[in-house]
Amino acid sequence: MxxxxxxxxxxxxxxxxxxxxxxxxxxxxxxxxxxxxxxxxxxxxxxxxxxxxxxxxxxxxxxxxxxxxxxxxxHQPESDMAAVKALAERKIGDIDRKIADLRRMRDALAQQAERCPGRGPVEHCPILAALADADGDLPSRSKWEPADSLQVR
Structure with a gap:
């Protein structure tokens, strides 16, 4: 068997x-x-x-x-581990860029949340105003994150 x-x-x-x-x-x-x-x-x-x-x-x-x-x-015994290390180092660089982008996004959102009193009519909400303002001070999405990748894993 x-x-x-x-x-x-x-x-x-x-x-x-x-x-x-x-x-x-x-x-x-x-x-x-x-x-x-x-x-x-x-x-x-x-x-x-x-x-x-x-x-x-x-x-x-x-x-x-x-x-x-x-x-x-x-699966190629003749391969050199330098190729694996290079791939890992590239991935580390990608991760570092993502972390920096996430920090910028977090800081911008925290700044907007601080400005919001958390009560009153939504028409005066600074968070919604910042999201609607094309020239606002919110960070834009970086190249590493396409619009459809905002999934929680």
């Missing part, structure tokens, strides 16, 4: 949707070791290890394309 699992079982064990695993397969992050006669995907322990790697890398802020690059490097 083998230790292969179906996509449904692997997805449940990983806490992911089966469609996420299919997507990961399409972009080359994981691959089934075989298919059954009924064309079901079967995965082995390597797929489970790759999913753990993917989750840990995502928790550090790496994108799926960066994770693919890390996985590709890790």
């Amino acid at each position: 083998n230790n292969h699992v179906t996509i449904g079982r692997l997805a449940r064990e990983a806490g992911l949707a089966a469609e996420t695993l299919r997507y990961y397969e399409r972009i080359g992050l994981i691959r089934p070791v075989q298919r059954t006669q009924s064309n079901y995907r079967l995965y082995d322990g390597e797929a489970e290890a790759r999913l753990r790697f993917i989750r840990r890398a995502q928790n550090l802020g790496f994108s799926l394309s960066e994770i693919k690059e890390l996985l590709d490097i890790s």
